[in-house]
Amino acid sequence: MAKDKADLLQGTLDMLILKALSLGELHGYGIIQRIRQLSDEMLNVEQGSLYPALYRIEQKGWVSARWDVHDTGREAKFYKLTRTGRKQLETQEASWDRLVLAIAKVRQATT
Amino acid sequence: MAKDKADLLQGTLDMLILKALSLGELHGYGIIQRIRQLSDEMLNVEQGSLYPALYRIEQKGWVSARWDVHDTGREAKFYKLTRTGRKQLETQEASWDRLVLAIAKVRQATT
DNA sequence: TATGATGCCTACCGATTCTAGGTATCACCA
DNA sequence: TGGTGATACCTAGAATCGGTAGGCATCATA
Known part of the structure; x- marks a missing residue:
């Protein structure tokens, strides 16, 4: 893995998955x-x-899943954002913005 | 705790501590x-x-600690950023910026 | 035929933050 | 004097969550 690929911080993955799905139904591999x-x-x-994250998120009701065949003729499990999931995405984005802002404030401080 | 206080994401605490110490020597309670x-x-x-984070960070050589008495006459353990720690702060800030940028890109995407 | 991409999954590890407790000193006020 | 809240340190354990490393199957392509 290239060095410039950052590891995610814990807590950001859900938001990214939800965001990816907000652009349209997609299967796991496609989300990546x-x-x-x-x-x-x-x-x-x-x-x-x-995959564990998708499982968690599905349990929470933020996405729904169904097996289907896509264009290429292959089977895959398609995930779709639920209404709750869309709300959750907004919440997480707001939290993220707050955190980024707060950290920016701390970093603005000068000696 | 007020609702608007965000929980930290894993990985951000070290950076915040180092940043706080970059403004000058300080004891644990004061860092908070x-x-x-x-x-x-x-x-x-x-x-x-x-406190566990400070211990970890000290083990890594990013800060040095010493007991001292401060103005109020109370004893406290004062932490100071080492040269390595200052480098580490820069590294972590760069990583943070990269992550924020990357996530911003994902969020820019529209349907 | 073998390799790499696509597509799903699980088990376990490691790191880190939080909750919840403990201790002690000190200032302040009833 | 006694109690409370702030200051100041610490630890144990739980919980979370992302990564590593494995497994399996299909398909296209070299």
Whole structure:
């Protein structure tokens, strides 16, 4: 893995997954690709992180899943954002913004 | 605890501590106060998070510690950023910036 | 035929933060 | 004097969560 690929901070993965799905239904493997692509290759979600996360998120009711066949003729499990999930995305984005702002404030401080 | 106080994400605490110490030597309790103050009360580091973190950071050589008496006449353990610690702060800030940028990119995406 | 990409999954590890407790000193006020 | 709250340190344990490393199957392509 390239050095410039940052490890995620704990707590950001859910938001990224929800965001990826907010752009449209997608299967797991595709979520990884979409996040990588949207972030200009800066974010690389590992499969071992994604699938457990998807399971968690589904349990919480933020996404719904169904098996389907896509264009290429292959089967895959498609995830879709629920209404609750969309709300959750907004909440998490707001939290993220707050945190980024707060940390920026601390970093502005000068000697 | 007020609702608007964000929980930290794992990985951000070290950076905040190092940043607080980059403004000058300080004892543990004071670090908590300084972070809270600089962030406009948005960030509240728990003691149970701070002290173990300080121990870790000291082990890594990013800070040095010594017991001393401060103005009020009370004893406290004062932490000081080492040269390595200052480098580490820069590294962590750069990582943070990269992550914030990457996530911003993902969030820019529209349907 | 073998390799790499696609696509799913699990088990376990490691790191880190929080909760909840403990101790002690000191200032202040009833 | 006694109690409370702030200051100041610490630890144990729980919980969370992302990563590593494995497994399995299909498909296209070299």
